[in-house]
Amino acid sequence: MRDEFLRLEGLTKTFGASTVVKDVNLSVARGEFVSFLGPSGCGKTTVLRMIAGFETPSAGYIHVDGRNVTNLRPNQRKIGMVFQAYALFPNMTVAGNIGFGLKIAGMGKDEAAARVSEMLKLIGLAGFEKRYPYQLSGGQQQRVALARALAARPSMLLLDEPLSALDAKIRVSLREQIREIQKELGITTIFVTHDQEEALSISDRIMVMNAGRADQVGTPFEIYNRPQTRFVAQFVGTLNVIEAIVADPRERTVKIDSTLINLVHDLGARKAGDPVSLAVRPESVSLGSRQGRESRLSGKISDVSFLGSVIRVRVGVGDSQFSLDTFNNPAVPPPVAGSPAEISFSGKDLLVLQD
Amino acid sequence: MRRSRFLPWLGFALGAAYFLLPLIATFEFSLREKRDAYSFLAYANVLNDPNFRATFTYSVTVAIATIIVGIVLIVPAAYFVRLRLPALRPVVEFITLLPLIVPPIILVFGYIRTFNSSSFLPLTNSTTGTNILLTFGYVTLSMPYMYRAVDTGLRAIDVRTLTEAATILGARTPTILMRVIFPNILISVLSGAFLSFAIVIGEFVMASLLNRPAFGPYMQNIGANRAYEPAALAIIAFVVTWGAMGMIQLLARFAPKTSATLVE
Numbered sequence: 001m002r003d004e005f006l007r008l009e010g011l012t013k014t015f016g017a018s019t020v021v022k023d024v025n026l027s028v029a030r031g032e033f034v035s036f037l038g039p040s041g042c043g044k045t046t047v048l049r050m051i052a053g054f055e056t057p058s059a060g061y062i063h064v065d066g067r068n069v070t071n072l073r074p075n076q077r078k079i080g081m082v083f084q085a086y087a088l089f090p091n092m093t094v095a096g097n098i099g100f101g102l103k104i105a106g107m108g109k110d111e112a113a114a115r116v117s118e119m120l121k122l123i124g125l126a127g128f129e130k131r132y133p134y135q136l137s138g139g140q141q142q143r144v145a146l147a148r149a150l151a152a153r154p155s156m157l158l159l160d161e162p163l164s165a166l167d168a169k170i171r172v173s174l175r176e177q178i179r180e181i182q183k184e185l186g187i188t189t190i191f192v193t194h195d196q197e198e199a200l201s202i203s204d205r206i207m208v209m210n211a212g213r214a215d216q217v218g219t220p221f222e223i224y225n226r227p228q229t230r231f232v233a234q235f236v237g238t239l240n241v242i243e244a245i246v247a248d249p250r251e252r253t254v255k256i257d258s259t260l261i262n263l264v265h266d267l268g269a270r271k272a273g274d275p276v277s278l279a280v281r282p283e284s285v286s287l288g289s290r291q292g293r294e295s296r297l298s299g300k301i302s303d304v305s306f307l308g309s310v311i312r313v314r315v316g317v318g319d320s321q322f323s324l325d326t327f328n329n330p331a332v333p334p335p336v337a338g339s340p341a342e343i344s345f346s347g348k349d350l351l352v353l354q355d
Numbered sequence: 356m357r358r359s360r361f362l363p364w365l366g367f368a369l370g371a372a373y374f375l376l377p378l379i380a381t382f383e384f385s386l387r388e389k390r391d392a393y394s395f396l397a398y399a400n401v402l403n404d405p406n407f408r409a410t411f412t413y414s415v416t417v418a419i420a421t422i423i424v425g426i427v428l429i430v431p432a433a434y435f436v437r438l439r440l441p442a443l444r445p446v447v448e449f450i451t452l453l454p455l456i457v458p459p460i461i462l463v464f465g466y467i468r469t470f471n472s473s474s475f476l477p478l479t480n481s482t483t484g485t486n487i488l489l490t491f492g493y494v495t496l497s498m499p500y501m502y503r504a505v506d507t508g509l510r511a512i513d514v515r516t517l518t519e520a521a522t523i524l525g526a527r528t529p530t531i532l533m534r535v536i537f538p539n540i541l542i543s544v545l546s547g548a549f550l551s552f553a554i555v556i557g558e559f560v561m562a563s564l565l566n567r568p569a570f571g572p573y574m575q576n577i578g579a580n581r582a583y584e585p586a587a588l589a590i591i592a593f594v595v596t597w598g599a600m601g602m603i604q605l606l607a608r609f610a611p612k613t614s615a616t617l618v619e
Contacts, residue, residue: 054519075525085513087520091538100534101524145520152524 005030005188006051006156011060013046021046022212023060028205031186033179035199038209039235047209048158048192053077065155080149080187084161086141088133094120094144095129101152119147122181139170146178150185157182157189163198175202196236200224208232225281230353233279240282241353242320246274254278257318261295264348277353284349285324287313287335293344297322301341304334315341378593385586397587406573407588414562414570417486418555421493422548425501428494430544433505434536437514451502454495459560466492467564485565492561497551504550508543509536545606549599557592 006028013021021043028034036044049055051062053074062070069077088097095116102112120126123143133141142162149157159178163171179202182189193199199206200220207217210231216223227233234241244254244261249270252263256278263278270276286293299317311334315322322343328334335341386393388400401407436447454462470478470488478484514536521531537544562569574592578585 052519052523054522074519074522075527077523079523081520081523083516083520085516087513087516089517089521089535089539090512091535100521100526104525104530148520148524 003030004028005032005065006190007061007063008047008051009061009063011047011050011062012058013043013050013055014058019058020212021050021057024207024209024212024214026207026214026217028188028190030188033182033189033191033202033204035191035193035203035206036209037193037196037199037206037236039194042209043212044192044194044209045160048160048190051156051190052079052081052158078152078155079158080152080154080156081158082142082145082149082160082162084164086133086138086145086165088141088145088148090133092132093129094125094131094133094136097133097144098148098151100148105152115151119151122150122184123147123177137170138166139174142166142174143177146181150181150187155188157187159189159191161192161194163193164195171198178202200236208235210235227279227351228354230277230279233351233353238282238323240280240285240320240322242278242280242322242350244276244278246270246272246276248272256297256320257299259295259297261350262347263350263352265350265352267352268354279351279353280322280345280349282312282323282325285322285343285345287315287324287326288342289344293346295347295350296342296344298340298342301335301337301339304337306334311335313341315343317343378590381586381589385583385590388583397583398591401577401584401587401591410568410570410573413568414556414558417490417493417567417569418552420490421497421555422551424490425494425497425551426544426548429498429501429505429547430537430540431532433502433509434514434532437506437509438518448502448506451498454497455499459492459496459558460564462495463492463561463564479565485567489561489565489567489569492565493551493555493558496558496561497547497554500550500554501547504543504547505540508540511543512536512539542606546603549603553596553599556595 004027006026008024008026011021011024012019020041024043024047026034036047038044046055050057051064053069053072053076057070060070061068064077064079089100092100095113098116098119099112102115107115116129117126120128123146125140125143125147128136128140128144133144136144142165145162162178163175166174175198178191191199191203200223203220205217205219206223208215208223208231210229216228216232218226223232223236227236227239230241233239242256244256246267247253247255247260249267249272252265252267254261254263254267254276267276289296297317299315299322301313302316302321303314305312306328309328310325311328312323312325313335315324324343326335385397386395388394388396432447436443466488467479468474470476470484472480478488517535517539518531521535526535557571557574558569559571559575563572563575570592574585574588577588
């Protein structure tokens with residue numbers, strides 16, 4: 001791992017009787033882009049606000065670039081932040097907003113003006129200097145907020161759901177622009193989102209949070225393909241969760257609807273006859289037999305959804321339901337609900353969930 | 356079916372007559388100083404009276420001082436209540452309403468008792484001290500209007516996020532108040548300021564009991580001794596007050612806009 005820039009150590013936050021952040025530990029490398037992903041109320045924004053200095057941790061430490069900043073005020077941390085609601089100063093022009101932090105830092109007029117121009121160029125809004133926030137669209141306002149956060153060359157950038165107030169098309173283009181700028185500047189960035197697609201598409205690593213805890217930290221590939229908990233598996237992407245019974249833990253075999261399946265992943269301390277939750281992505285399941293997918297189960301099609309290029313089919317096998325996607329072929333009619341079906345998958349694609 | 360508009364118009368006409376008739380009558384009476392002809396003689400008499408100019412100037416000066424002290428006290432107070440102590444808002448709102456419940460005469464007697472020549476802070480011992488006492492008295496009197504105007508302005512902006520955005524950019528509280536919060540509630544503050552001005556310019560009880568040469572006691576004095584000039588003075592005071600109200604309406608057009616007007 002590259003050199004550590006941000007370290008969260010046992011970070012805990014309590015409001016009255018409720019603990020909203022529980023013992024969060026994280027190490028972020030210099031220049032890394034890490035997303036905090038989780039549903040509303042999972043504590044991700046509280047962790048971000050503790051890093052920014054807006055909330056004081058009830059326990060734990062925050063180290064930035066080797067310095068303990070836990071008790072520093074926000075204006076002493078040299079951190080840039082972009083807020084969900086843009087938070088541009090309505091009384092100031094675009095140039096005034098971007099130059100605000102520079103003025104506070106005592107930068108000379110000419111140098112500040114040059115930096116403002118540089119930032120406007122960076123966000124693709126050159127020529128917008130004299131406009132007021134109300135004269136900009138949401139996406140433009142958020143880009144100005146990004147430029148304002150970056151103008152004073154902070155050591156770290158915090159983004160608190162910066163795209164959630166924008167429409168879908170602008171979200172995608174702006175997230176790509178944020179990632180490009182982050183890479184260009186090489187600035188360590190923490191990005192808070194509840195949108196898994198957003199997190200998967202732009203992050204170096206993701207910390208998935210659930211009920212105040214960090215459930216899993218990993219690359220988008222690891223988070224999607226090797227979720228460690230049931231929550232991560234269900235929250236990130238679409239997933240089939242199947243209840244099975246351990247047949248032989250040493251041989252790594254389980255029974256699904258009385259069919260013996262060989263797994264690749266370890267069953268841990270489970271004994272024969274113990275229940276076990278398995279997970280498999282829809283793209284790892286095929287309708288009918290397919291080469292390389294040696295495990296087969298028979299069931300009945302319970303539902304068919306035509307989604308255009310893709311057809312989503314739900315197949316009931318015993319008490320479990322499998323969702324799988326097949327490409328639309330105009331020459332072949334879609335499967336019919338109620339008809340018998342065989343599904344196939346590989347034992348190596350079945351993940352063992354730790355509850 | 357079209358509903359008759361007669362009743363709403365009748366209500367409007369009665370309401371307008373209720374307010375306008377005394378005003379028209381006063382105005383008409385103020386023009387009758389010359390026998391058998393309308394003239395502005397009463398207005399000329401009033402405007403040429405050195406006491407009018409002295410008392411009006413005094414009241415305007417005290418009104419400006421009241422507005423400045425009011426802004427310095429109330430803007431930070433309302434800001435901190437909204438930002439840090441939101442649970443205290445009902446208590447603060449109740450306190451700011453007290454000047455509407457407690458009559459000014461009670462207030463001024465309380466001041467005189469507390470700040471008389473034998474008190475710990477004998478403000479009434481000197482002219483400057485009494486002027487300061489009168490100004491603070493007026494700040495209290497105008498507090499319900501000033502606080503509400505400022506609080507309404509603060510409600511229209513996202514105080515918390517703007518404060519946090521400025522803080523993380525390195526700004527301290529005085530800078531945030533002066534450069535971010537105040538300019539964005541300026542129109543509301545000016546509304547409060549003009550309301551305060553309108554209250555102070557004609558106030559009688561406090562100025563009279565503190566024996567200060569203000570416009571309110573001057574109007575009362577003229578009213579007790581002259582016939583047409585009091586009517587002219589009433590119209591002048593009315594024009595000044597409505598001028599202040601008109602300024603509020605005018606300034607509201609320049610309020611900072613916060614919503615996006617373009618779509619990408």
